Amino acid sequence: MPCALFTATSSPMNYPLFHLDGLGNPILIAIIAVVHVLINHPLAVGIVPLITLLEWRGWKTGEKTWDELARKVLFVVFIITTTFGALTGVGIWFSTSLVNPDAIGSLIRVFFWGWFTEWIIFVVEVCLIMAYYLTWKQWTMRRELFAIPLGPFGVWRVRPKVLHMLLGLVLSIFSWLTMAIIVGILGFMMDSGHWLDEPDFVNGFLNPLYLPQLLFRTPFALMGAGLVVLALVPFFVKRDDAVRSRAVRLVSLWVLYWLAWLVGGGLWYWWEIPGSMVGNLPVALTTQDFTDWHDEVLWTLGAAVGAIALVGACGALRPRFMTTLPGTVALVIPILMGMMLLGTFERVREFIRKPYVIKDYMYANGLRLEDYPLYAERGLLASATYADHTGIDGPPVEVGEKVFMIACSRCHTVNGSFSVRHRLERMYGTDKPWQAATIDAYIKGMHNVRAFMPPFPGRDDERMKLAEWLATLGPPKEIGNRQSAFANSSEGGIQ
Ligand code: HEC
Numbered sequence: 001m002p003c004a005l006f007t008a009t010s011s012p013m014n015y016p017l018f019h020l021d022g023l024g025n026p027i028l029i030a031i032i033a034v035v036h037v038l039i040n041h042p043l044a045v046g047i048v049p050l051i052t053l054l055e056w057r058g059w060k061t062g063e064k065t066w067d068e069l070a071r072k073v074l075f076v077v078f079i080i081t082t083t084f085g086a087l088t089g090v091g092i093w094f095s096t097s098l099v100n101p102d103a104i105g106s107l108i109r110v111f112f113w114g115w116f117t118e119w120i121i122f123v124v125e126v127c128l129i130m131a132y133y134l135t136w137k138q139w140t141m142r143r144e145l146f147a148i149p150l151g152p153f154g155v156w157r158v159r160p161k162v163l164h165m166l167l168g169l170v171l172s173i174f175s176w177l178t179m180a181i182i183v184g185i186l187g188f189m190m191d192s193g194h195w196l197d198e199p200d201f202v203n204g205f206l207n208p209l210y211l212p213q214l215l216f217r218t219p220f221a222l223m224g225a226g227l228v229v230l231a232l233v234p235f236f237v238k239r240d241d242a243v244r245s246r247a248v249r250l251v252s253l254w255v256l257y258w259l260a261w262l263v264g265g266g267l268w269y270w271w272e273i274p275g276s277m278v279g280n281l282p283v284a285l286t287t288q289d290f291t292d293w294h295d296e297v298l299w300t301l302g303a304a305v306g307a308i309a310l311v312g313a314c315g316a317l318r319p320r321f322m323t324t325l326p327g328t329v330a331l332v333i334p335i336l337m338g339m340m341l342l343g344t345f346e347r348v349r350e351f352i353r354k355p356y357v358i359k360d361y362m363y364a365n366g367l368r369l370e371d372y373p374l375y376a377e378r379g380l381l382a383s384a385t386y387a388d389h390t391g392i393d394g395p396p397v398e399v400g401e402k403v404f405m406i407a408c409s410r411c412h413t414v415n416g417s418f419s420v421r422h423r424l425e426r427m428y429g430t431d432k433p434w435q436a437a438t439i440d441a442y443i444k445g446m447h448n449v450r451a452f453m454p455p456f457p458g459r460d461d462e463r464m465k466l467a468e469w470l471a472t473l474g475p476p477k478e479i480g481n482r483q484s485a486f487a488n489s490s491e492g493g494i495q
Pocket residue numbers: 283286287288289354355356364365404407408409410411412418420423424426427443449450452453454456
């Protein structure tokens with residue numbers, strides 16, 4: 001399948017702009033995506049193998065409590081994943097295609113068959129989870145064997161409970177496969193690897209970050225599942241039931257085991273992240289206002305991992321204590337820590353990729369690197385199919401706002417989150433009017449000063465008009481001095 005995405009002669013910007021001032025476009029995507037990952041990783045991917053393990057334990061020991069615990073946890077999983085999980089998954093599609101249609105368009109062109117396969121697997125997964133949950137009670141009680149015809153191999157006689165556990169195992173594999181496909185696409189956005197030289201599906205999918213990220217997310221999902229079950233055990237197993245402390249012990253060991261893998265996978269992943277992105281980390285973790293807090297934030301994240309390990313160790317070594325009131329309360333801490341870690345990780349991953357949405361191919365403003373010369377020559381507004389093309393010769397301030405929408409609004413709002421006004425106030429103060437010429441000079445080199453921002457796209461006159469509009473966001477000029485700032489300053493000075 002050819003991966004040339006646009007022809008140079010067509011208009012590269014084919015979609016109207018969607019802009020949320022206030023909340024901001026990145027925050028819209030972030031909220032939906034983080035909620036989705038918080039549900040998906042532990043509950044859709046990681047927990048089914050653990051539920052199957054609990055079920056197997058019940059079958060092995062003949063203790064009904066294990067089986068009941070497993071079934072009740074599955075009920076919670078079933079409800080949450082098929083409602084919030086599925087809705088936020090679709091929500092990611094809606095929000096990203098609204099905010100950055102060209103980026104999603106590019107990804108679909110490269111990964112069409114990946115997503116196609118993932119969708120089929122997802123549908124099978126939903127059918128399997130329904131079958132796994134709905135057959136639970138019947139197949140646990142049923143005594144007669146199932147006779148499954150195997151064609152030339154005769155008939156397979158199997159106990160219903162064994163078949164049910166096999167169903168859990170198959171479901172585990174299918175759930176993991178959906179993640180294993182999506183991670184290929186997420187890795188590609190951070191590091192497109194050889195794809196730029198040879199743009200085909202395999203080169204894009206097997207990007208340098210694919211395996212490390214998979215080896216990070218898989219144990220995260222499995223460990224996260226353990227954290228969820230630890231918090232649920234007190235609700236589903238009575239305090240005087242001897243199985244309660246044994247369940248806490250088994251799940252704690254599970255958590256510790258996957259935590260070790262997680263640390264290993266995390267280090268590998270960290271090692272592979274391109275150096276340019278690592279430089280973005282302080283701002284990614286805290287935003288520019290709080291970069292001084294970088295170390296504190298890192299310590300907090302480390303402490304969160306420590307807290308999970310500590311509660312896991314208590315659960316493994318002193319499971320009886322975990323059935324007392326303080327112990328029960330302690331069981332809730334790891335899940336809160338896990339949510340914070342996963343949320344932070346997703347936010348940082350989204351951020352450090354900047355200024356790109358697809359590394360070396362497309363900036364986060366949705367504009368391709370190779371179209372930049374075209375914008376510099378033809379103009380940004382003239383290249384935007386849905387912009388008002390007649391406005392290009394209109395009053396500078398109106399043109400400037402349109403340019404802002406195309407060049408800056410994927411990341412900034414005017415007054416809301418990542419507000420450009422607030423950032424300019426930080427730079428130029430609020431006590432005197434801002435000079436358009438100064439702002440213009442800043443925009444010209446903004447990608448050098450702040451490596452997370454793409455260079456300004458478009459013609460010089462568009463950049464100046466943007467600067468003029470930005471200057472109007474600052475303190476008002478004195479009466480009688482309201483002419484264009486460019487008229488007052490020498491044009492040559494800002495070239
Ligand atoms: C890829 C996303 C992205 C795009 C596109 C983008 N910016 Fe930024 N910009 C950022 C981020 C992130 C920050 C730092 C935010 C913070 O304060 O934590 C920033 C900071 C700024 C600052 C403050 C810089 C400083 O040194 O403190 C200004 C001014 C600014 N942007 C203006 C613009 C203008 C004007 C445009 C459009 C021409 C633009 N940005 C496009 C992401 C972007």
